[in-house]
Amino acid sequence: MQLLDGKKYSDELVSEYKKIVSDLDILLSIIQVGNNISSDIYIRNKIKYCESVGVKVNLYHIDNGDEKSLKELINNLNNDSKVTGIILQSPIPGIDFNKMVELIDSSKDVDGLTKNNIYNLYINNETIIPCTVKGIIKLLEHYKISLKGANVCIIGRSNIVGKPLALALENRDATVTLCHSKTKDLHLYTKNADIVISAVGIPKLITGDYVKNGVICVDVGINRINNSLCGDFDYESVKDKALFITPVPGGVGPMTVSMIVDNLIAMKKNSYI
Ligand code: NAD
Numbered sequence: 001m002q003l004l005d006g007k008k009y010s011d012e013l014v015s016e017y018k019k020i021v022s023d024l025d026i027l028l029s030i031i032q033v034g035n036n037i038s039s040d041i042y043i044r045n046k047i048k049y050c051e052s053v054g055v056k057v058n059l060y061h062i063d064n065g066d067e068k069s070l071k072e073l074i075n076n077l078n079n080d081s082k083v084t085g086i087i088l089q090s091p092i093p094g095i096d097f098n099k100m101v102e103l104i105d106s107s108k109d110v111d112g113l114t115k116n117n118i119y120n121l122y123i124n125n126e127t128i129i130p131c132t133v134k135g136i137i138k139l140l141e142h143y144k145i146s147l148k149g150a151n152v153c154i155i156g157r158s159n160i161v162g163k164p165l166a167l168a169l170e171n172r173d174a175t176v177t178l179c180h181s182k183t184k185d186l187h188l189y190t191k192n193a194d195i196v197i198s199a200v201g202i203p204k205l206i207t208g209d210y211v212k213n214g215v216i217c218v219d220v221g222i223n224r225i226n227n228s229l230c231g232d233f234d235y236e237s238v239k240d241k242a243l244f245i246t247p248v249p250g251g252v253g254p255m256t257v258s259m260i261v262d263n264l265i266a267m268k269k270n271s272y273i
Pocket of ligand 1: 132155156157158159160161162179180181182183186199200201202219220221222223252253254256
C-alpha cells in the first residue's frame, strides 16, 4: 500500500506557485458570515497557504443573516479590478448560499460553483472547477493513476464534491457510479470499483469488506472523533487491500487548499486545464 500524500505534494507545489505568482498580482477576497469554528480553521489554512506563495488575501466578516451587506460586498468585489478571486466560505447562516454564490462574477468564482462554471464542466469545456475536485484529479495524476476506462465509485452527491467530481471524471473517460444515502447495497458498487472516492462525513463507513484487492481509495471525509481527525474509510481494515490510499489528515484536504492558488493563477492568466 502506498499513501497518496496530498500534504507532501501540496508542499512541493509551493515553490512552483511562488515562481508563477511573483509575476502576477493576485488578490483573493474571502468572505466569512458569522462565526464558525470549522470555518475559522479552514480560512486560516487557506490564508496561510496563499500567503506562502505570494497571493495577497483580504478577509471580510459579515454578520449572520445580513444579506444586504453581503450582496453589497460581493458587488463591490466584483467591480474591483484589483480583486482576482472571491471565496464565499460556507456555511453562511441565515442566508441562501446558492443564491449568493450566483452573484459572484463567474470569472472571479474561485470555487467554481456559479452556473456558468458548472455548465462549462457539464459540457466538457472546463474553466474553473471546484478546488476539491481539481485537487483529487491532480493528486491522482501526480501518482500516475489513470482514469481512462477506470471504474470509479463516488459516495456522496453534494454540489461541492460528489456531483462536480462525477462530471470531471467522466470528462476524463472514467466510468462513474455516484452513490448516496439512498443507495441500496452500497458494497455492490464499491466492491466493483477500481477507485473508490468517499465524500460522506461518516467515520469509518467504508471497511475492508467493501473494497476489492488493489483498490485505490480517496478519502474526502473529515470527521472529528475525540479531538482527532479521521476519514470515511476504516483505514486499518482497508489499508491491506488498497494499492493507494489518501490519509486523513494529509490527503485531499491540503490539495483542496493548493487548488485555490491553481484556480487563481488560471483566472489571472485566463488559461484553464
Ligand atoms: P454533504 O455533507 O453535503 O453530503 C453528504 C453526502 O453523503 C450526501 O450526498 C449523502 O447522500 C451522502 N450520504 C450520507 N450518508 C450516507 C450513507 N450512509 N451512505 C452513502 N452515502 C451517504 O457532503 P460534502 O459537503 O461533500 O462533505 C462530505 C464530507 O467531505 C464531510 O466530511 C466534509 O467535511 C468533507 N469535505 C472535505 C473536503 C476536503 O477538502 N477534504 C472538502 C469538502 C468536504
